[in-house]
Amino acid sequence: MSYVQQLAPGRALITGASSGMGASFARQLAALGCDLVLVARREDRLRQLASELERAHGHKVEVLAADLATLEGLTRVETRLATPDHFTLLINNAGFGSGGLFHEIDVAKQLAMIQVHVVAPTRLARAVLPQMTAQRRGAVINVASVAAYAAVPTSAMYSSTKAWMLSFSQALALELAPANVRVQALCPGFTTTGFHDTPEDQNFDRSVVPRFMWMTADAVVARSLAALERDRHVCIPGGFNQLMVALLRFPPGLAVARYLGRRRWRRQTPS
Numbered sequence: 001m002s003y004v005q006q007l008a009p010g011r012a013l014i015t016g017a018s019s020g021m022g023a024s025f026a027r028q029l030a031a032l033g034c035d036l037v038l039v040a041r042r043e044d045r046l047r048q049l050a051s052e053l054e055r056a057h058g059h060k061v062e063v064l065a066a067d068l069a070t071l072e073g074l075t076r077v078e079t080r081l082a083t084p085d086h087f088t089l090l091i092n093n094a095g096f097g098s099g100g101l102f103h104e105i106d107v108a109k110q111l112a113m114i115q116v117h118v119v120a121p122t123r124l125a126r127a128v129l130p131q132m133t134a135q136r137r138g139a140v141i142n143v144a145s146v147a148a149y150a151a152v153p154t155s156a157m158y159s160s161t162k163a164w165m166l167s168f169s170q171a172l173a174l175e176l177a178p179a180n181v182r183v184q185a186l187c188p189g190f191t192t193t194g195f196h197d198t199p200e201d202q203n204f205d206r207s208v209v210p211r212f213m214w215m216t217a218d219a220v221v222a223r224s225l226a227a228l229e230r231d232r233h234v235c236i237p238g239g240f241n242q243l244m245v246a247l248l249r250f251p252p253g254l255a256v257a258r259y260l261g262r263r264r265w266r267r268q269t270p271s
Contacts, residue, residue, distance in 0.1 A: 003228065004032060004228060006137065007088040007137065008029070010035070010086045011036070012025075012034045012035070013037040013077070013087060013089070014037070015094035015124070017038035018042045018049065021143060021221055022040065022093040025091050025224075026038055026061075029089065030053040030059055030061070033059065034088075035059050035060040035061070039077055040094070043063060068116050069115045074120055077124060078124060081127040082127045086135070087131060087138065089139055090124060090128050091143070092140070092141070092142045092143060092165075093143045095143065098155075099154050099155060105157075114157070117165060118165070121168070125140055125142075125172070136180045137181070138181045140172070142165050142184070142186065144163075144165040144166045144187045145158075146187050146188065146244060146245055147163075148162040148163040148165065162187075169234070170183075170185060173233040182228060183233065184224065185233065185235070186220070187236045187241075188215065189215065189237075189238065192215070192216050220238075223235060223237035
């Protein structure tokens with residue numbers, strides 16, 4: 001039996017589960033036999049997904065509407081994870097982007113990003129890990145980004161919070177290895193989801209990014225679960241994304257990342 005299949009009889013909690021990669025994680029884990037707790041702000045979408053998965057697979061799917069940018073929402077999810085309910089998977093997927101110059105973006109949005117990308121994964125992992133280590137079974141997947149490897153203009157807060165998530169995951173994976181608990185930083189590139197359709201990233205211009213650079217959410221999640229099976233602490237899905245991260249160690253790769261960031265910003269700014 002594979003490692004992921006060993007986790008399936010337990011329960012998985014997925015944040016940002018109403019669409020995109022979160023919904024794809026829910027579908028693929030439900031197909032493996034996991035009971036699920038789905039977390040997001042949009043309760044109507046969560047209930048629709050829960051009904052779909054219960055009909056298709058017959059497993060229990062719980063809906064927990066919460067905004068992780070608020071103390072109330074985060075505390076609600078944290079409390080749910082701390083219950084002795086055989087959680088074997090935590091997917092910290094919730095997140096959002098915010099393109100623009102750091103000094104011009106509303107500071108409240110900047111602080112909300114730190115709350116969702118840094119504070120929430122920290123507190124949720126801390127809530128669930130005691131029971132995972134006690135039962136010597138479990139895994140945490142933190143959805144970071146290839147942006148973690150580059151200082152991207154017009155995405156200063158996003159790339160820096162994702163860099164924190166990458167470093168945190170790598171350190172945690174080494175700490176928890178003796179307890180048979182795995183941790184992965186998932187670092188996708190451009191993924192076809194609703195990520196760039198939010199108000200925070202409403203001016204994102206997809207034409208800046210060539211079509212071949214995009215992956216589907218289902219493909220990213222499948223590669224993440226396959227990497228978890230092999231106990232890879234970092235998963236960079238897709239050959240192009242792996243090449244891009246390798247090139248970011250050298251000046252030409254950094255120049256491309258900076259070009260994409262600046263070009264997007266110039267298109268948003270009147271001439």
